[in-house]
Amino acid sequence: MSLLEAVSASKVFQRRSAAGHASFAAVSDVDFSVSEGDFATIVGQSGSGKTTLLTMLAGLAAPTRGLVRFRGNDIYSLTDRELSALRNREISFIPQDMGLLGNLTVYDNIRAPQLFAGANAPESGRADFLLEAVGLSALAFEYPSALSGGEMRRVAIARALFNEPAVLVADEPTSALDPENSRMVMELLRAANRHGAAVIVVTHEAEAALCGSIRFSMKNGKLERLEA
């Protein structure tokens, strides 16, 4: 059974312009599914609707038409509280540019999911383990403003992994990084995948896209499965 799937999902935005309202489908009629252990990559140019699809999959934006199902349940029929809990425990989203909480140290950023996880959140010791894993133990008590782009991305990944989610959804995790940092970030995602998380990565870099066990390409809101 698929873990996370989109069933003919569309997202239509109303664009306000001088000529009046115009609707614009960022995502139209997309079918997508990942199963446990999958590493899915979606390539496409900017403006192709990749991020919109990701936010729908991550439980942050309800599709205008169609469904998004996690373990067979329509996630947008849940209450805000239930859906938020799902984001907290099962579907972690790694945003492209707005990663970290500026007022918290690196260490606290990584264990920030504890804030909304209630009593069964992992202990803070997991943050030490994750810091070690992303190689940032020395920066544990720095604030994000002191970090480089690659470091911030690694912290965001560590935070996404904190509650051991079933699905990891990453939006352009390698954008604006030098090759070495890109490699490091992709390696972290692959490691998470090896440890059992399904990973969905959106990228416009062909090299990064090759990591995927299943690969998609997106163009003008349409998703197309690429052959292996």
Added chain:
Amino acid sequence: MKDFSWGGLIVAVLGLLIMASPAYFFPVCETMISTAAGGSAPMKCFWTGRAALGGGGMIAVSGFLLLLAKHPGVRLGLAFLPLCAGLLVILTSNLLIGVCPGAMMPCRMGTLPALSFFGFLAVLASGCIAVSAGRRMAALGGAIRRAGEKSGPYGEKGAENGERA
């Protein structure tokens, strides 16, 4: 509240207020009492005013020094100066020298509460500076220790910085 550097300004202003209170804002009694020998001598409150001039001056100067000092260790030490001077102002005006006994005399109605109030604020402000400087000291110590444990005196941070540059 990184290092509470503007705290020095508050302390300096309070010091100046303490200095000015007995002379301008809440003047002490002006009258002299006649002594048995036929001369005249100022009353108690006059001497309390003098003590406040000294104590307030000390607080003002240490406030200005706190504005200049950057290192938390220096600030920690320096903050004790206005703290003790503030206590001294409170003690001299209430206990050690005191003011005139009459409830309606200007020194008791005005100078004493003013000195107690500003003195208290000076103690409070310098206490806050001391605490914040103490925390910075502890954080600094921790950072140095952590860096030492990791990789040499600069830690991995140094390497990352190099990479970014």
Added chain:
Amino acid sequence: MKKLTSWALIRQNLSRKPVRTGILAVIVFLFSFTLYCGTVIGQGLSQGTRTTAERLGADALFVPYGYDAKVQSSLLRGEPSSFYMDRRFSEEVRQEKGVEKVTAQLFIATLKASCCTLPVQLIGIDPETDFVVRPWMASAIDRPMRDDEVVVGSKIVGQVGDTLTLFGKELTIAARLEPTGMGFDTSVFLEIDRARRLLLASELGPRLNLPAGLDRNAFVSSTLIKAAPATDIKELVNRISQKYAAAYNLDFVVVAGMITDMAAKLSFFSRCIHVFSGVLWVLGALVMALVFSALIRERKKEFAVLRIIGASRSALGRIVMREALLVSLSGAFAGVAAAMLVTTLFNAYIGAVLDAPSLEPGPLYRLAAAAGALLLGLMTGPLACLPAMRKLGRIDAYIIMREEL
């Protein structure tokens, strides 16, 4: 290490932005400070006036013509003054119907008492007829006051048995008065004939400017009257002044009227204070509402991250609300603490500056005022951030829109 709590996040959010937090806290501080000070000072003044009314004991005062204002300031604030009228009036008025008690007092403004730099009001009382001062005596003397004895008000220095030098004479303190909140607190009382002799023998004696026809051995300053129960005081006073005004050149003060005037002035004062703190509160809340609204726009990235890691809308609202509450709490707490310190320390000074009898309200009243100011201050932040809360709903849109459009 303990788990991260939302309070820890809130503390970090506030302490990492000291200027923002400081400005918001100062607004609440000013409001709480003004509210507490205004309430307590207003209450102190009205309490001071009320005790004057309730416990003066006299219903009306008769003084020489033109001195009605003078006697009021003398009674209420202890401002030394001296004016004189014939003593015989107090004997004659005693016969009037509706008059229950009559006593005469002699006011002497001393230039200086030993130690005290401020002039003291010296009041000669008639121990046999006095019904005004006696109720205030902390320790009653059950024998006639001796010639060299005085009774002192609560703000005069010296214990029972101590001596006081007045007009070059050493006098022994025989009793002290309870605090009255009025002019009696700074007065020294002695036997009326003794007071007159002291005055005449002093350096002031030869220069004493007594009205023509006044007996140098039988003058007083004011005559105080207590009406019999169920007497119309206005009618009584009118009757007396019509009958004696010509003979004695009289003026009168009805105590109840004097207090009413005072109370009207005070209630205006306290209304002003409350209007002022009300305006301050509305303005403060408005400024805070604007700031919060701008803050949410500025912090949408931060809220988006919280949303992504699993904050429900209500959890997000709770965090914003608690931040506002914590800021208000620190501002209100500091404001009330500072106001309590200032009003307690400067109580006497405030009374002197406002030129009115002032008693510090009791601890219970002050506690209630503190609780009220704290509570109202505390509410400011959360109330002010209510309008901004709606903006939190748009955070989700922000997450998707930022790239696509």
